[in-house]
Amino acid sequence: MFLRTCAELGISSWSAKLMCGKAISASDDTYVHDAELKNDFMKISGVLRLFPKTIPQAEDKIKNLENAIGQLENENIAFKTRIGLLQKDFQKIKETVDKITMNFHLGSIKELSLIFLYSLYCYSNSSILIGYY
Numbered sequence: 001m002f003l004r005t006c007a008e009l010g011i012s013s014w015s016a017k018l019m020c021g022k023a024i025s026a027s028d029d030t031y032v033h034d035a036e037l038k039n040d041f042m043k044i045s046g047v048l049r050l051f052p053k054t055i056p057q058a059e060d061k062i063k064n065l066e067n068a069i070g071q072l073e074n075e076n077i078a079f080k081t082r083i084g085l086l087q088k089d090f091q092k093i094k095e096t097v098d099k100i101t102m103n104f105h106l107g108s109i110k111e112l113s114l115i116f117l118y119s120l121y122c123y124s125n126s127s128i129l130i131g132y133y
Helices: 002-008 013-020 029-034 038-047 056-132
Strands: none
Touching (some): 002 038
């Protein structure tokens, strides 16, 4: 397709072969180092393109998408910061709850110990009283 398009545009077969990387004859090999292919390339690039020319509406859409991506990146940064702060706050709350729970358990153990001692006291006094009667 490339060589056919070059022929239709009036580009010499020698220039066309150089541009597409085809082998050239040894007699033409001496001219390769001085090859001026820029004008021929400009002719062919106007017809054959790897990427189509963008239309103005597409450029606007691309700019809008780039702006939207930028806004999302900024929001992600803000969310990451918020999440980090919430994780720190959660950790502090967890540590506080753990301390309260531990103190509660210790308090419960103290209360149970006092109840146990009191019940022993009451039991020993009651047995004394029972033995007394």
